[in-house]
Amino acid sequence: MSLFVASLNSGSNGNSYYVGNDKEAVLIDAGLSCREIEKRMRRLNLSLEKVKAVFISHEHDDHIRGVEVLSSRYQLPVYITPTTLKHGKLSLENTLTRAFKGHETISIGDLHVRCFPKTHDAADPHSFVVHSNTVRIGVITDIGFACENVIRHFAACHAAFLEANYDEEMLQKGSYPWPLKNRIRGGQGHISNRQALELFVQYRPAFMSHLFLSHLSKDNNRPELAQALFEAKSENTRIIVASRYEETEVYMISGNPQSESWGGWDAPVAVVHQAAGLASIAAAAGNGGSQPVAAGVMKQRKALSQRGKKQRPPSNVIQISLF
């Protein structure tokens, strides 16, 4: 079954991403006002009645701004880690607040949302892969660098919203104060066009049909620059910039026969134990975990994919975002 995806907005001024099938949908983050989410979904002909849950990636304002009103108005459950809830100082209705943990997969009807920890200067940041049995959509923004979790999940996606926050030269030469520049590029902030492209070129699966460049900086990036950079390497993947000013169109993402395997980490239930599993496989492969992450992960994925070939997927300060 195909999945339908759209960015309602993407950037430090607000993030919200829609992923749904023909019966139900989830929103990843609600960083626009409820009114703006309603307006943009209406323009896209998407129904909020179909939305069954909101997942919150971290407590920065551009990811949570509209969640309280949205949840209360539509009685929507909000999946959020207890630490993010605390740091976001959110007042959600108790009955609508649901906790999740890293590496957990939560099912919302026929949609499954896999939550995984990432690196970012927030209290407990996570990214997500929303999947049906045959289609996987990654929502991966606000990452300090492409850690093992990011690489592994990105490499399994048919489509992904991937951060491409800044052009390194524009940031370097721009007017931001040095501490802010260093915060953005210091491994806990955001990834640059170059870093995102590296991830894409090295780990893009052959079946990835759409890449949505996301969370672009207003001051340190240009949509046409990022688009051209990725299009030069895109092969059969369509490149779309998710705007910080308006919603994208709704895109239909379909699976295909090449892509049934998750590249080695198959059944959602197994993922709960994936960290330990991967560590032991890395050790068995003889690298003891000491190789650079990328090489190690590739070995692990290979080993896992051979093993699993037959399986099928069944404070008082408001947190501000970087630019």
Ligand SMILES: [Zn+2]
């Ligand atoms: Zn953000």
Ligand SMILES: [Zn+2]
């Ligand atoms: Zn953030």
